[in-house]
Amino acid sequence: MTTGKWWQNVVMYQIYPRSFQDSNGDGIGDILGIISRLDYLQQLGIGGIWLSPVYASPNDDNGYDISDYEAILPEFGTMADMERLISEAKARGIRIVMDLVVNHTSDEHRWFVEGRKAKDAPYHDFYVWRDPVEGQDVPNGLRSTFSGPAWTYDPTVGQYYLHLFSPKQPDLNWANPAVRHAVYDMMNFWIAKGIGGFRMDVIDLIGKEPDKMITGNGPKLHDYLQEMNQATFGGKGQDLMTVGETWGATPEIAKLFSDPARHELSMVFQFEHSGLDQQPGKDKWDLQPLAVPDLKRVLSKWQTALGDQGWNSLFWNNHDLPRIVSRWGDDQNYHDQSAKLFAILLHMMKGTPYIYQGEEIGMTNYPITSVAEIDDIESINLYNERVEAGYNPADVINSINVKGRDNARTPMQWDSADGAGFTTGKPWLHINPNHVQYNVADEVADPDSVWATYQQLIALRKQNNLVVWGDYTLFEDTADDVFAYYRTDQNRRWLIVANVSAKSNAFTLTDQAERLIISNYADTALTGGDRQLRPYEAFVVEVKA
Numbered sequence: 001m002t003t004g005k006w007w008q009n010v011v012m013y014q015i016y017p018r019s020f021q022d023s024n025g026d027g028i029g030d031i032l033g034i035i036s037r038l039d040y041l042q043q044l045g046i047g048g049i050w051l052s053p054v055y056a057s058p059n060d061d062n063g064y065d066i067s068d069y070e071a072i073l074p075e076f077g078t079m080a081d082m083e084r085l086i087s088e089a090k091a092r093g094i095r096i097v098m099d100l101v102v103n104h105t106s107d108e109h110r111w112f113v114e115g116r117k118a119k120d121a122p123y124h125d126f127y128v129w130r131d132p133v134e135g136q137d138v139p140n141g142l143r144s145t146f147s148g149p150a151w152t153y154d155p156t157v158g159q160y161y162l163h164l165f166s167p168k169q170p171d172l173n174w175a176n177p178a179v180r181h182a183v184y185d186m187m188n189f190w191i192a193k194g195i196g197g198f199r200m201d202v203i204d205l206i207g208k209e210p211d212k213m214i215t216g217n218g219p220k221l222h223d224y225l226q227e228m229n230q231a232t233f234g235g236k237g238q239d240l241m242t243v244g245e246t247w248g249a250t251p252e253i254a255k256l257f258s259d260p261a262r263h264e265l266s267m268v269f270q271f272e273h274s275g276l277d278q279q280p281g282k283d284k285w286d287l288q289p290l291a292v293p294d295l296k297r298v299l300s301k302w303q304t305a306l307g308d309q310g311w312n313s314l315f316w317n318n319h320d321l322p323r324i325v326s327r328w329g330d331d332q333n334y335h336d337q338s339a340k341l342f343a344i345l346l347h348m349m350k351g352t353p354y355i356y357q358g359e360e361i362g363m364t365n366y367p368i369t370s371v372a373e374i375d376d377i378e379s380i381n382l383y384n385e386r387v388e389a390g391y392n393p394a395d396v397i398n399s400i401n402v403k404g405r406d407n408a409r410t411p412m413q414w415d416s417a418d419g420a421g422f423t424t425g426k427p428w429l430h431i432n433p434n435h436v437q438y439n440v441a442d443e444v445a446d447p448d449s450v451w452a453t454y455q456q457l458i459a460l461r462k463q464n465n466l467v468v469w470g471d472y473t474l475f476e477d478t479a480d481d482v483f484a485y486y487r488t489d490q491n492r493r494w495l496i497v498a499n500v501s502a503k504s505n506a507f508t509l510t511d512q513a514e515r516l517i518i519s520n521y522a523d524t525a526l527t528g529g530d531r532q533l534r535p536y537e538a539f540v541v542e543v544k545a
Contacts, residue, residue: 007197007241007266008311009468010047011347011458012097012354016319017054017076018062019411020357022423029411029422031077031085040440042092044360044451045458048241049089050097050199052319054082058108060168061146061377062409064099064201065106069186086194095196097241102183103205104169111182112170116154116161126179127170128162128210142210147381150210162210164202166377174206174224184231191232197241198233200265204246216248222256225264234263243313243352244268251305258310267311267352273298274321277328285382285399290328292481292500296474300485303350303472312351316342317359322407326365329536330502335362335438337536340453340520344538345483345498347457350472358412360454361443365407366432368397375429379404415441448522456518466492479505482533486543493545499533507533511543 021033031054041049053063056071063073072079086096105112115123130139130151139160142150144167151160152167162171172179187198203225207218225244233240242265244257249270257265276294279286302312316324325331329338339362347353368374371383371393379400386396401407406429413435414421420435443451461467466489475484481501487494494517499505509528516526519539525531526541 003465004468005241005266006095006239007048007352009462010352011045011461012048012050012352013041013044013046014050014052014318014354014356016052016357016409018428019409019422021412021414022425022427025423025425026075027423027425027427028075030075031072031081035081035085035088038088038092038094040444041094043444044455045462046355047093048095048097048196050243050354051099053099053101055101058106058168060106060166064101065104065108065166065169066101067106067108068110070189083193090194095241097197097199097243098190098195099201100187100198100203101201102172103202104163104165104171107168107170116157119157119159121157124157125176126173126182128173128208129157129159130162130210131159140210140213142213142215146378147385162208164205164208164215171208172206174208175220180224180227181231184228187228187232191238191240195240197243197266200242200244202247203244203265204248216246217253222262222264225257226262229263229265242266247271251302251310254302254306255309258306261309267313269313269315269318270302272302284403285386285396287399287402292483295500296483299349300472300474303485312349313354314346314349314351315354315356316346317356317408318354319356319408320405321356322403323363323365324359325362326407327402328500331362331364334502334536335364336450337520337534337538339450341498341500341536341538343450343453343457344496344518344520344540345500347454347461348467348487348494348496348540349485350468350470350487353461355454356408360451361413361438361440362450363410363413363438364432364434365401366410366430367401368406370397373430374400374404374406376405376409379406413439415439453518453520460518465489466494470494478507481505482507488545491545493543494540495543496538496540497533498538499536502535504535505533507531509541509543513541513543515542516540517542 018029020029021037022029023032054072054076055066056068056073057063057066072082089096111123111126115121115126138149138151144150146166150164153160163169164171204216207221208215209218244265246268249268254268257268277290278284279288324342325339374380383396387393410432411422411427416436416439420431443449466487470487470489473486478484482499482505484497508530513526513528517540521537524539
């Protein structure tokens with residue numbers, strides 16, 4: 001019998017609307033397209049959708065630059081479509097979690113349009129402005145995540161404004177109570193429509209103190225979140241999920257966000273594991289191979305350190321990260337095995353798993369050969385900045401092929417037809433040619449597919465409280481590339497074993513094996529003692545408790 005909150009018992013699915021399903025042939029995914037695929041998501045077994053932004057936006061950063069929080073971008077549909085999506089999803093037992101982007105707005109939001117007219121204009125103090133300093137180009141050395149200074153000069157008001165991302169994404173001034181309450185009013189507008197909660201974009205930046213060069217985890221951050229909780233989703237009778245994107249979180253910081261006694265958020269996305277294939281102290285583009293012992297150390301730490309003061313979010317992929325089967329698996333020689341391995345490894349852990357669209361069919365990165373093929377603003381800026389700094393253009397393209405955000409944003413591969421079942425028109429972003437090989441139609445029809453493994457894993461979580469609530473213990477005595485752990489409750493003990501390598505590795509099963517739960521090779525033997533794990537072999541076995 002399940003207990004706890006609804007979001008502790010479900011598997012979430014992230015939809016990037018632009019790339020999910022086009023309903024009208026314009027090459028851009030839309031809300032009616034999502035509605036048409038709800039039965040598919042119900043069949044997969046998911047319980048909630050994290051919906052990337054569908055608000056009105058000029059799309060400088062693909063919707064993460066919002067010009068009107070209470071309007072829908074016309075290319076996605078109408079507010080009536082959105083209300084229908086919430087209702088139709090709810091009828092299938094699926095809740096819609098909206099992407100909340102309140103660290104910044106678009107420079108085309110009416111607050112900024114009005115506020116940049118004069119220093120004493122209405123809404124001027126909704127943003128972070130600083131006067132020029134004699135002898136300095138910019139107020140200080142803060143840098144934008146998207147390259148260059150985090151300050152842009154506005155000649156109309158004679159001041160600089162702060163943007164931790166694109167110049168078209170000015171940062172809101174959270175120190176201003178009027179800003180906070182305007183945001184809370186907007187959140188309540190969406191709560192009234194029946195949504196299931198919010199995913200909070202770069203929420204750890206809202207407490208910034210730019211004059212002190214503090215961006216993440218500022219001193220007032222948790223005060224703001226507790227105020228937000230009380231004013232919106234934490235109200236009496238609310239049953240809403242909140243997950244904060246927190247790039248700089250440690251387990252100690254995560255407890256501040258997600259300890260139920262603090263009345264802030266349900267959980268956070270932490271990204272410590274996501275940095276393991278970049279060179280220490282450098283940017284994500286400066287690559288190094290993944291060391292599996294580091295992955296074991298980091299994920300095990302997060303599995304155990306939160307205790308009852310927090311809840312884990314479990315993910316490999318999202319709209320900002322490359323495809324896991326290409327990143328840490330082998331998408332050429334062991335595509336299905338490695339895609340299934342990463343599914344089994346993650347979905348048996350404690351926390352709420354998130355599937356990113358296409359992950360369930362093993363969608364891969366899409367290598368490009370020139371900058372002309374790039375759509376993503378972050379990758380374009382990176383290319384220009386590094387080439388100008390003297391980097392070899394081919395090396396920069398290689399980094400973008402490994403880590404660039406377009407990898408996650410190629411259209412969903414529904415079938416093997418020319419438009420991949422995504423569109424009858426010209427897609428907004430190139431479709432991966434391997435949609436002929438990896439697509440939903442073929443995967444759903446194949447009982448041994450990557451998709452079938454994800455469906456089985458979701459069902460196992462629904463049927464076994466051990467997966468949701470059981471204790472986690474790392475199995476220590478393994479080869480470096482073998483990641484094994486136990487999940488245990490009062491009655492049962494499951495052992496999860498994953499050989500995260502294209503090479504065979506020895507493994508000794510010291511427990512008495514009683515039942516094979518799931519595996520990614522059809523002929524996995526239920527035997528104890530010494531065995532050779534095949535490339536990317538993964539299985540779950542019930543052992544004597």
